[in-house]
Amino acid sequence: MSTLPRSDIGFIDLLAQRRRLGTRIDDAILSVVNSGAYIMGPQVQAFEGALAEFGQAKYALSCANGTDALVLPLMAWHIRTGDAVFCPSFTFAATGEVVPWLGATPVFVDIDPVTYNLDPSHLEASIQAVLAEGKLTPKVIIAVDLFGQPANYPAISSIAKKYGLKLIADSAQGFGSTLEGHHPIHWADVATTSFFPAKPLGCYGDGGAVLTDDYNLWEVMDSLRVHGKATKSDLSTQSFEHDPKYLNIRIGMNSRLDTIQAAILLEKLAIFSEEIDTRNRIAARYNELLGGYVSVPTLIEGAVSTWAQYTIELPNRDGFAAFARTRGVPTAAYYPIPIHMQKVYSRFPVGPNGLPVTESKAGAVISLPMHPYLDESTQDYIVETVRLFVGRNEI
Numbered sequence: 001m002s003t004l005p006r007s008d009i010g011f012i013d014l015l016a017q018r019r020r021l022g023t024r025i026d027d028a029i030l031s032v033v034n035s036g037a038y039i040m041g042p043q044v045q046a047f048e049g050a051l052a053e054f055g056q057a058k059y060a061l062s063c064a065n066g067t068d069a070l071v072l073p074l075m076a077w078h079i080r081t082g083d084a085v086f087c088p089s090f091t092f093a094a095t096g097e098v099v100p101w102l103g104a105t106p107v108f109v110d111i112d113p114v115t116y117n118l119d120p121s122h123l124e125a126s127i128q129a130v131l132a133e134g135k136l137t138p139k140v141i142i143a144v145d146l147f148g149q150p151a152n153y154p155a156i157s158s159i160a161k162k163y164g165l166k167l168i169a170d171s172a173q174g175f176g177s178t179l180e181g182h183h184p185i186h187w188a189d190v191a192t193t194s195f196f197p198a199k200p201l202g203c204y205g206d207g208g209a210v211l212t213d214d215y216n217l218w219e220v221m222d223s224l225r226v227h228g229k230a231t232k233s234d235l236s237t238q239s240f241e242h243d244p245k246y247l248n249i250r251i252g253m254n255s256r257l258d259t260i261q262a263a264i265l266l267e268k269l270a271i272f273s274e275e276i277d278t279r280n281r282i283a284a285r286y287n288e289l290l291g292g293y294v295s296v297p298t299l300i301e302g303a304v305s306t307w308a309q310y311t312i313e314l315p316n317r318d319g320f321a322a323f324a325r326t327r328g329v330p331t332a333a334y335y336p337i338p339i340h341m342q343k344v345y346s347r348f349p350v351g352p353n354g355l356p357v358t359e360s361k362a363g364a365v366i367s368l369p370m371h372p373y374l375d376e377s378t379q380d381y382i383v384e385t386v387r388l389f390v391g392r393n394e395i
């Protein structure tokens with residue numbers, strides 16, 4: 001058994017990947033710096049092409065962050081006051097936050113106790129409750145691929161179809177995950193992601209993207225990310241002799257991915273599949289070594305997760321976090337306060353009978369260090385820390 005606490009364990013070790021990619025990243029950044037094409041340089045389009053191919057979508061549109069990636073399709077669909085958008089509460093605030101930006105109402109739905117993702121039966125009950133009340137019009141479902149595993153898309157997309165709703169896959173944590181070999185876009189109208197550095201596919205700052213098979217939607221979102229500039233389709237019905245960005249057809253925003261970030265992401269995307277495999281090997285090893293001691297994660301059948309987080313449940317989660325800290329093992333609780341329990345969101349509705357699973361899981365889950373460069377001896381030390389805590393608790 002180890003005796004001295006360690007001080008070198010990262011929750012996510014971004015620098016290990018940095019060391020691996022070395023001069024490839026340096027060269028990518030410098031090529032942008034020396035080119036002068038800092039905004040919408042050629043790497044942006046190249047990256048969008050590579051991302052669409054990776055995510056099995058026809059089109060990818062990069063943008064400034066994963067939050068904007070969620071609002072862009074909502075804006076393109078004209079979501080507004082009086083519209084209901086159904087989403088989980090057990091997620092990062094961004095998932096629900098974009099809805100009131102547009103004056104629409106988020107309706108929070110409970111999660112499945114095993115996968116932590118949207119519970120399809122509570123989703124349907126929530127849609128029916130909104131319809132029965134008759135005050136809001138159901139428009140969109142945002143499913144989240146929490147901790148990296150795909151939501152139950154076959155069930156959720158059939159509910160979306162049944163009620164005529166759009167479906168967004170918020171894949172900020174799960175971009176790269178698959179269900180029976182399909183990426184979420186197979187079922188969703190759009191899949192969104194975030195390139196926040198700690199995400200499985202992260203850049204060196206902020207970034208995001210929307211994937212879709214719908215060219216018209218892509219074109220409108222392309223306009224919205226550049227202040228509502230005229231698109232090719234807009235210009236087919238009117239002539240404009242200047243830069244189309246000065247013909248503002250829509251109320252848009254500024255949400256571009258920096259060229260430097262696109263250049264970095266091109267390098268990172270090249271090793272992403274391999275990193276997903278490694279993450280899965282590490283998660284399987286955690287499962288094997290921790291299985292008898294704590295509740296370990298379970299994936300929906302046919303899923304490959306990106307393991308944005310490796311999340312366990314054990315009694316006295318906060319006591320474990322404190323104990324782990326004494327041994328130099330960083331942990332994190334995602335998410336200690338579900339969105340519907342945050343004061344500022346308390347005015348928004350929740351589905352029938354509240355969100356008991358969400359509320360109980362928020363106090364029970366804790367995530368352990370997880371990244372593709374976690375070596376076995378460090379993982380053994382983390383496992384030992386969990387086992388020691390569980391053993392102590394039993395005494």
Ligand SMILES: Cc1ncc(COP(=O)(O)O)c(C=O)c1O
Pocket residue numbers: 065066067068091092094095144170172173193194195196206207208
């Ligand atoms: C589920 C989920 N959705 C959306 C976002 C927003 O992404 P960003 O931080 O790039 O705006 C995040 C990022 O933390 C997330 O985890």
